[in-house]
Amino acid sequence: MNAKEITVNQQDPEKVNNITNKPESLLKIGVEKFFKNKLSVLGGITIIIVVGMAVFAPWIAPFDPAKQDLLNTLAPPSMEHFLGTDELGRDVFSRLLYGARVSLLVSFTAVIGMKTIGVVIGASAGYFGKVVDSILMRFVDVIISFPQIFLLITMLAVLEPGLKTLIIVFILFSWTGTARLVRGEFLSLRNREFVLAARTMGLKTSRIMFRHILPNAMGPIIVSATLSVGGVILSEAGLSFLGLGIQPPTPSWGNMLQAAQDFNIMVNAWWYPIFPGLMILITVLAFNFVGDGLRDAFDPRDK
Amino acid sequence: MSKVLEKEILEKESAGEPKQEILRVTDLKKYFPIKSGVLQKTVGHIKAVDGISFSINKGETLGIVGESGCGKSTAGRTIIRLEEPTEGKILFKGKDISHMKEKELRKQVRREIQMIFQDPYASLNPRKTLGSTIVEPLNEYNLYGNQKQRLERVGELLETVGLDSSYSNRYPHEFSGGQRQRIGIARTLALDPEVIIADEAVSALDVSIQAQVINLMQRLQEEFELTYMFISHDLSVVRHISDKVAVMYLGKIMEIADKNSLYEEPMHPYTQALLSAVPVPKKHGATQRERITLKGDIPNPANPPKGCVFCTRCPAAMDICREVQPILKTKKENHSVACHLFE
Numbered sequence: 001m002n003a004k005e006i007t008v009n010q011q012d013p014e015k016v017n018n019i020t021n022k023p024e025s026l027l028k029i030g031v032e033k034f035f036k037n038k039l040s041v042l043g044g045i046t047i048i049i050v051v052g053m054a055v056f057a058p059w060i061a062p063f064d065p066a067k068q069d070l071l072n073t074l075a076p077p078s079m080e081h082f083l084g085t086d087e088l089g090r091d092v093f094s095r096l097l098y099g100a101r102v103s104l105l106v107s108f109t110a111v112i113g114m115k116t117i118g119v120v121i122g123a124s125a126g127y128f129g130k131v132v133d134s135i136l137m138r139f140v141d142v143i144i145s146f147p148q149i150f151l152l153i154t155m156l157a158v159l160e161p162g163l164k165t166l167i168i169v170f171i172l173f174s175w176t177g178t179a180r181l182v183r184g185e186f187l188s189l190r191n192r193e194f195v196l197a198a199r200t201m202g203l204k205t206s207r208i209m210f211r212h213i214l215p216n217a218m219g220p221i222i223v224s225a226t227l228s229v230g231g232v233i234l235s236e237a238g239l240s241f242l243g244l245g246i247q248p249p250t251p252s253w254g255n256m257l258q259a260a261q262d263f264n265i266m267v268n269a270w271w272y273p274i275f276p277g278l279m280i281l282i283t284v285l286a287f288n289f290v291g292d293g294l295r296d297a298f299d300p301r302d303k
Numbered sequence: 304m305s306k307v308l309e310k311e312i313l314e315k316e317s318a319g320e321p322k323q324e325i326l327r328v329t330d331l332k333k334y335f336p337i338k339s340g341v342l343q344k345t346v347g348h349i350k351a352v353d354g355i356s357f358s359i360n361k362g363e364t365l366g367i368v369g370e371s372g373c374g375k376s377t378a379g380r381t382i383i384r385l386e387e388p389t390e391g392k393i394l395f396k397g398k399d400i401s402h403m404k405e406k407e408l409r410k411q412v413r414r415e416i417q418m419i420f421q422d423p424y425a426s427l428n429p430r431k432t433l434g435s436t437i438v439e440p441l442n443e444y445n446l447y448g449n450q451k452q453r454l455e456r457v458g459e460l461l462e463t464v465g466l467d468s469s470y471s472n473r474y475p476h477e478f479s480g481g482q483r484q485r486i487g488i489a490r491t492l493a494l495d496p497e498v499i500i501a502d503e504a505v506s507a508l509d510v511s512i513q514a515q516v517i518n519l520m521q522r523l524q525e526e527f528e529l530t531y532m533f534i535s536h537d538l539s540v541v542r543h544i545s546d547k548v549a550v551m552y553l554g555k556i557m558e559i560a561d562k563n564s565l566y567e568e569p570m571h572p573y574t575q576a577l578l579s580a581v582p583v584p585k586k587h588g589a590t591q592r593e594r595i596t597l598k599g600d601i602p603n604p605a606n607p608p609k610g611c612v613f614c615t616r617c618p619a620a621m622d623i624c625r626e627v628q629p630i631l632k633t634k635k636e637n638h639s640v641a642c643h644l645f646e
Contacts, residue, residue, distance in 0.1 A: 192425055192427040194426050196380075196426075197420060197426055198428075198439075200383055201417075201490075202414060202440065202443060203411065203440070
């Protein structure tokens, strides 16, 4: 008899069923822990509301965001325009809803893009080490050494400003932080025994990198991603405020703030600058709370 | 075990079939470069493993002992090719695997040589259930038919190592150290390996659990004709499980011999010193060996002594020891030693 073969006993059918059952996943445990943190739940609800506002803007908005009413400019909040109107008589509430679309679209796309690039480059640098690491990290150093805000401004000035340009520019210059973070995680994880075990099992390198190491590095990546969403919303607002981001008449929270910076408006129509500013504040804060909550929830060490 | 198997084993033994060599290591060296400065120039080498040679026969256990930092773990990791050897040959079933590319290793070797790791808390991926950890290599090599059959196989493996097959839905953090080490063993068995390198496999466990795991390893060895390379600093454990024992010091093998020969009649002063430190239970009637205390620390492996690497601490060091490196030579049947005392 070939001693390498394990004799197959008639298995107890119940036991077999048991192993084919879905395991109680870490996800479930994580979700439970997340819900215990009140601030992050609050943040999560806020994000859902903001996303809902963005998605359902055409149905919720009482007015067309571009529709002007020149006889009714800078009207204070009322039953009809309950966040007031702007200098061209457009409904601030409707414009905020449509602005949320732009802000979230830009930030989500940019964050997904920059995290993907950052993870791939950081993972390669950290896992392969040596020459690959040196080359990739010097490249990162070069990009980080550019004065970023001026680079963004220049790029946006040269290229045609707009949604696509904004997203591409964010992705191209903001993946470096993630790359460094992921590299660090991979460096410390690649010599852990479970990774060595996976290697001795003969698993493929890509599988080891993305199925074994990456899930263990996911915590910091998710946290940094949620924080980055807030960061990108802020940068977008900043660039739009400088007139380099989203171009009017498309509403974004940033260019609404820009339009509201007139002294006369600030003094006489407080609702116009306050509400876009509040939206930015609330949304960024919500993402930061959720980021913290996620970090705690997906840390397997403190179960 | 089935009767047929027992009969076969009996027949084999009575036929006196010569044992088949499965792993041979010749003059294996692993140096780690020491880099310094901005340009990362190599300024020297840590000679973690410095020219070791031995062979293991199928079904046997080779124990490797030595104090921490003597290169025993590096030797294990180099042999399983987690590290690229600097020099020397590793022959597995006659094939030279010492400089094989990862792709070839995966095709030809990885399935057959497996490793049990020291730290049962670090050797299992905390994000994977036992089931998915153990089933993964089966998926990788497309073994045991479809997914359902593979999961059944996982259940069998867990039962083989004395765990309940229903545990496969659980995560590693739900288990104790001893249980985790059993899980690690189940994982190594998944691919039906021939050689298992156990790197301090029981050192992190309680003594009572150590015994259980050792017994399990011995049972599995009989059941599946496994060949072990058992790396440990614990002389008593090594004595219990091994057929042959090699004593390492500063990257070199000082003495290698059959277990009984080594433990009853140690030749090398270093082996004698090590064995004299093993406590002997009084009730066995055996007398404690006279304690030989070694002075000083293990020298820096980046800058080992010129002659015999042990000469700085050897109670019997002679002038020649400081000048000439002794070579490992066979002095008795299955007993080799690297020492000038026996020239």
